Amino acid sequence: MPQPPSIVWLRDDLRVADNPALLAAAEREAPVVVLYLLDEESTGVRPLGGASRWWLHHSLAALQSSLDELGARLTLRRGSARDVLPALVQEVGADAVFWNRRYSAAREVDAELKTQLRDDGVEVRSFAAAVLYEPWTLTTGAGDPYKVFTPFWKAALASEEPREPLPPPTSLDGHRAESERLDDWSLLPIRPDWAEGLRETWSPGERGAHERLEEFVEEGLSLYHRRDEPGIEATSRLSPHLHFGEISPHQIRHRVQQGISPAAARNRAKFLSEIGWREFSVNILFHWPDLATVNYRREFDAFPWGEPDPDQLAAWREGRTGIPIVDAGMRELWVTGWMHNRVRMIVASFLTKNLLVDWRTGEEWFWDTLVDADPANNAASWQWVAGSGADAAPYFRVFNPLLQAERFDPDQEYIRRWVPEVGTAEYPEPIVDLKSSRDEALAAYEAVKAAKA
Structure with missing residues (x-):
């Protein structure tokens, strides 16, 4: 038989x-x-x-x-x-x-x-x-899950070495079962077809993932110490491939530990620590499964995020805020389905702190528009920026988008790529005053902190 x-x-x-x-x-x-x-x-x-x-x-x-x-x-x-x-x-x-x-x-x-x-x-x-480290394998001395990244990653590095990648099967005896048609699932946009930028930017699939990894190892890893500069190609852009499992963290870890240039080797530990942030987010989600809808720090249930102004929210989504680096990031997101990580923090801070919009509103927009929308990373990152997440210093971090642009995009290479009309009469005035809105946000954070105390 x-x-x-x-x-x-x-x-x-x-x-x-x-x-x-x-x-x-x-x-x-x-x-x-x-x-x-x-x-x-x-x-x-x-x-x-x-x-x-x-x-x-x-x-x-x-x-x-x-x-x-x-x-x-x-x-x-x-x-x-x-x-x-x-x-x-x-x-x-x-x-x-x-x-x-x-x-x-x-x-x-x-x-x-x-x-x-x-x-x-x-x-x-x-x-x-x-993941490299399953969530229940890394706990504090008291047996609790880690709530801050640095001690989590130190414990990970001190733990048992992750396994090596496994080979693919040499062959499979495929059993035919009735299958639905992929085209019938209607996963692709039709009218309007908004995916042109995605098609130009990405090559989904296992082969595309490994090609992207090789390109990063050969060209980007040596520049990784400049990863916060969105105008240069210094990040891996592996996040969507990782999310869909077209490549594994074991394969990435194994590849960057062999056959790389001395310049790339100097950035290896930092790059792997960023893979560690992904591990940490999974760890947080495992222990707090409602991370996308409930404040990780429950004292933030009292934070006075209000109903978003429809015009301001539309301006943020469409890259029309009058704040150049915010607009650049939101336009990059709409065209490519991806945004540079430093810029993600800037646009999230602007929404939650300068506009005082609930982080869940931004998280939902990213969930719909990101090709790497991950249940762990997306929610954990939005909560981190908002202050309600797993952060050792949650209360007073407000990104100044103008200073961030001066520091990380000093020649406006990134900004002008996505907002070519900046500096002209066509570019709008800021939709909010950065200083007064920052002061309002800090007052709200101070009230939350005082209430917790």
């Missing part, structure tokens, strides 16, 4: 190399169903924003090509995982299901399914694939 097939359930791990779940299924030497399930219904699963849906379409198409080369096909299904996965197990007669772990509130769905399927006699195994 033929051996029953295994199911590999892919989520944010759209790659064939360094994919423990896929490799484990291949090693069983049984037929394999590779499943991607578009679940926008389950508890703890946040439906993707528009830019991420565009990326997902192209990433899945690239993954199908990679699976074709190995002898398998990608099975696409849509619906609630609680319904779809058990139904597929019955449909194909699978006796094993493998997946790589996720760390958001959606893990409750995984736990339920693991129990249910095992009770039905199905082998279920999950693996670590998305």
Whole structure:
């Protein structure tokens, strides 16, 4: 009798190399169903924003090509995982299901399914694939999760060395299962087609991820000490590839530790610490799963963020605030689906502190427009800037966008790239006075701090 097939359930791990779940299924030497399930219904699963849906379409198409080369096909299904996965197990007669772990509130769905399927006699195994250090492996001396990055990363570096990347399967015995059509999911924009800039900027998929990594190692890593300057190509731009799992942190870590120039080697530790910030955000989300909707520091429930002025909010979203570096960042975001990290902090500070708009409003806009909109990074970063997040000094950090531009874009190379009309009569006056709005924000933060004391 033929051996029953295994199911590999892919989520944010759209790659064939360094994919423990896929490799484990291949090693069983049984037929394999590779499943991607578009679940926008389950508890703890946040439906993707528009830019991420565009990326997902192209990433899945690239993954199908990679699976074709190995002898398998990608099975696409849509619906609630609680319904779809058990139904597929019955449909194909699978006796094993493998997946790589996720760390958001959606893990409750995984736990339920693991129990249910095992009770039905199905082998279920999950693996670590998305992070270097799983959240429960790093705790304080008291056994609590870390709440500040620096001690978290020191503990990580002092812990057991992360594993080396795993090879891809040499081949797969693909089991044919009925699949939905990717085009029927309507992930791509049609009218209007706002994705031209995304197409010009990105190459979604595993191959594109590794090409981006090589380009960074060869050209960008030696400049990484200038990573805060948005006018130069000194950052990796690997964040969307990491979010969709087209490349793993193990692969990135392994690559930057070998075969790089002395100039690049000098920046290696700092670059890896930025990968560490991603790890820290996952750690925070794991322990505080409502990070995108609830203040991490609950004293900020009393912060007087008001209803946003519709005109001011539209000006911020569209890059018409009259503050050049803010407008440059928001236009870069709209065109490319990405924004330089330093500029992300500046535009977030402007919204939450100069305009006193609730950080959740900005977080939702980024969720819809970023190709790297990640449940952990996006929410943790917005809360950090707002002061309500995991930060050792949360109360009085207000970015001055003019001083930030002078320091990090002194020749206005970045600003003029995105706001060519700056300095002309066409450019608007600032929508808010920076000094008075800063004073108002500091007074509000002082009140929150005093109330906590």
